[in-house]
Amino acid sequence: MSNTFRTSSYHWRNSYLLMRHGHSQANEQGLIISSPERGLNAFGLSALGEQQLLETVEDWQWPTPTRVVHSDFLRTTQTAERVASAFGLTLKKEQRLRERYFGELDGQADRYYPDVWALDAQDADHQQYQVEAVSRVAARLCAVIEGLEQQCSGETVLVVSHGDPLQILLTALANKPLTQHREQAALLPASITRLGG
Numbered sequence: 001m002s003n004t005f006r007t008s009s010y011h012w013r014n015s016y017l018l019m020r021h022g023h024s025q026a027n028e029q030g031l032i033i034s035s036p037e038r039g040l041n042a043f044g045l046s047a048l049g050e051q052q053l054l055e056t057v058e059d060w061q062w063p064t065p066t067r068v069v070h071s072d073f074l075r076t077t078q079t080a081e082r083v084a085s086a087f088g089l090t091l092k093k094e095q096r097l098r099e100r101y102f103g104e105l106d107g108q109a110d111r112y113y114p115d116v117w118a119l120d121a122q123d124a125d126h127q128q129y130q131v132e133a134v135s136r137v138a139a140r141l142c143a144v145i146e147g148l149e150q151q152c153s154g155e156t157v158l159v160v161s162h163g164d165p166l167q168i169l170l171t172a173l174a175n176k177p178l179t180q181h182r183e184q185a186a187l188l189p190a191s192i193t194r195l196g197g
Contacts, residue, residue, distance in 0.1 A: 012195070012196030013152070013153040014148060014149060014153060014155045014156070014157055015156045015194065016145065016148075016156075016158075016194070016195040017063070017156065017157070017192050017193070018159050018161070018166050018187075018192065018194075018195055019083070019161075019190070019191070020160075020161065020163050020189055020191050021045070021071075021075040021078075021160060021161075021190070022045050022048075022049030022053045022079050022082075022189050023045065023046050023049035023052055024045055024046055024189070025042075025043045025044060025075075026075070027046065027110075027189060028048070030110045030111075031043070031107065031109065032106055032107065032109070032113065033073075034100060034105075036098070039073040039074060040074060041074060044074040044078050045075055049079075049189060049190065053078075053079060053083070053190060056190055057086040060086070062194060063194075064087060065156045066089070066155045067089060067155055067156075067157050068080050068083065068084045068089050068090070068092065068157075068158045069091075069097065069144070069148070069157060069160070070158075070159070070160035071093075071095075071097035071165075072093040072094070072098065073098060073099055073162070076097070076160045076162065077093070080158070080160040083158060083160075096144050097141065097159065098161075099164070099165065100131070100132050100137050100162070100164040100168070101131065101132040102131050102132075103127070103129045103130030103131040104130050105129050105131065116129065120178075120182065122179065123179070124178035134178045134181060135178055137164070137168045141165050141168065141172070142169065142172055145159075145169070164181075167184040167186075167187060170193065
């Protein structure tokens with residue numbers, strides 16, 4: 001699956017491929033896995049996720065990446081590894097690309113996501129259930145892109161992260177209210193959204 005996203009007023013020095021990790025064991029089990037304690041070494045790709053990555057790499061339809069940065073959670077690391085190995089690239093872990101932390105709901109059933117999203121729509125700074133505020137997620141992901149824009153030029157950077165953080169990033173880059181991040185088209189597992197270039 002492919003999307004193209006462009007901001008109207010910014011000239012990008014690089015092109016970015018924003019990729020959500022492939023279908024994961026957390027997706028398969030219907031669980032919220034958002035803490036480093038749970039996500040760094042467990043809940044990697046499911047069999048479906050492995051198949052998605054195999055197909056994505058075999059039928060690559062985007063510019064060839066020149067560098068790969070990724071969340072250090074297992075599911076995003078495995079996703080990044082599959083693409084990087086296909087193009088002979090090295091990986092760079094970036095903690096600021098981690099999953100949004102869902103606080104008290106971490107490890108719980110994913111049926112609680114809509115409850116948090118409803119609160120997000122009212123206040124991008126809320127931390128109910130001790131979740132990470134949307135505004136904080138936006139700040140850390142925007143900082144990653146801003147850093148890459150300063151560090152390099154003319155590259156195609158594959159950025160591998162998670163659904164909520166990437167939707168929040170796209171909302172921020174579009175200069176839309178962060179409370180509207182769930183109005184952004186859903187990013188499916190293993191999907192890629194092209195930014196800039």
